[in-house]
Amino acid sequence: MLIRLGYEIAIECAQPMPVISVLEICKERQADIQRQTKVLTSPSVPNHTYEDVHGNLCRRFMAPAGGFRILYDALVEDSGEPDELNALAKEMPVQDLPDEVIGYLLGSRYCETDHLGDIAWQQFGHVPSGWARVQAITEYVHNRLSFGYGYARATRTAAQAHDERVGVCRDFAHLAIALCRCMNIPARYVNGYLGDIGIPPDPSPMDFNAWFEVFLDGKWYTFDARHNKRRIGRVAIARGRDATDVPLLHSFGAHTLTGFKVWTYEQDSYPATPPAHGIDRTFDAQMLS
Known part of the structure; x- marks a missing residue:
């Protein structure tokens, strides 16, 4: 089964400020990613990832003053099986x-x-x-x-x-x-x-x-x-x-959330462009093949 997922988050900053996002797909599911965009920002700013004490992948940005958007879109393979059930599982001392x-x-x-x-x-x-x-x-x-x-x-x-x-x-x-x-x-x-x-x-x-x-x-x-x-x-x-x-976004200063969209759904094949959730189509050309 293929799952299309992603997000677009927009914030407004009164002044430049550091921002950390905790929005990367977890490490054990990275191998299931069939296609994905880079983590895209508007305006474009340098960013990098690091691993926190719980093993989560976090991303650091320096958000500029004014509007700032982060977007990601991916196709992930999934077994299609429901959450594991083991009624015999025991507590450990x-x-x-x-x-x-x-x-x-x-x-x-x-x-x-x-x-x-x-x-x-x-x-x-x-x-x-x-x-x-x-x-x-x-x-x-x-x-x-x-x-x-x-x-x-x-x-x-x-x-x-x-x-x-x-x-x-x-x-x-x-x-x-x-x-x-x-x-x-x-x-x-x-x-x-x-x-x-x-x-x-x-x-x-x-x-x-x-x-x-x-x-x-x-x-x-x-x-x-x-x-x-x-x-x-x-x-x-x-x-x-x-x-x-695990905050989705952590800013080191005041910001206002101005846009928030999330998508996750099953699909049979990978379309040429991201889903129409109000995403700026200028991002389409940056989809990875």
């Missing part, structure tokens, strides 16, 4: 966890385990450990929170989402992550592309998605508290303790 996983047991900026520990043990202490417990947490969060784009708030934490009972996909992920960590299950935040593949189309504008991964039986598994179902065509971008570690 903390003392047996790999060193690099321990950090995903700890509280973080948006996942305050100290506020949610009692709730977690009351709700899930009696549930069989392993996959069944994580699925119970996923279902609890899915039913606890009401989704709506109007509920978005950049400062909402997992505990606040639990109390307010509303949120967007990042809030669903944060609450599920925090509850898993309270139960000594390593959990991490993931953002990426998730199109309406294998499900009825959602009329809402496309956006990046957030979900979470848990470490069971020595490997990471995908769970999604927002949708609470195994989905087809996820393409991860970045992972971290929570959204603090």
Whole structure:
């Protein structure tokens, strides 16, 4: 299966400022990229990538004063299989966890385990450990929170989402992550592309998605508290303790978001030009063959 994906993001800067984007397709999916543009900017500015402490690919720019746009478009091969399911996957004792996983047991900026520990043990202490417990947490969060784009708030934490009972996909992920960590299950935040593949189309504008991964039986598994179902065509971008570690854009100064478009959908063949999502057609000539 082929998935067309990409983004166009525009900001307005009062003065020149450094900007870091965390928008590269994750390292393990790089080999699946069949065709892609370079990361294009308007106006064109030098940029380069580096790897952060979580293994994510980040890109550095010096954005000029005024309008600044970043665009990317790609075709990615995907198995077409839904998220892996392993109902027999077991929790690992903390003392047996790999060193690099321990950090995903700890509280973080948006996942305050100290506020949610009692709730977690009351709700899930009696549930069989392993996959069944994580699925119970996923279902609890899915039913606890009401989704709506109007509920978005950049400062909402997992505990606040639990109390307010509303949120967007990042809030669903944060609450599920925090509850898993309270139960000594390593959990991490993931953002990426998730199109309406294998499900009825959602009329809402496309956006990046957030979900979470848990470490069971020595490997990471995908769970999604927002949708609470195994989905087809996820393409991860970045992972971290929570959204603090993986902002789409981080500017070292004030900026205003003036444009935001995301696309991800299945297609049978690669067309000659990027999809018509309001993209300036001057970018077409820069598509890589």
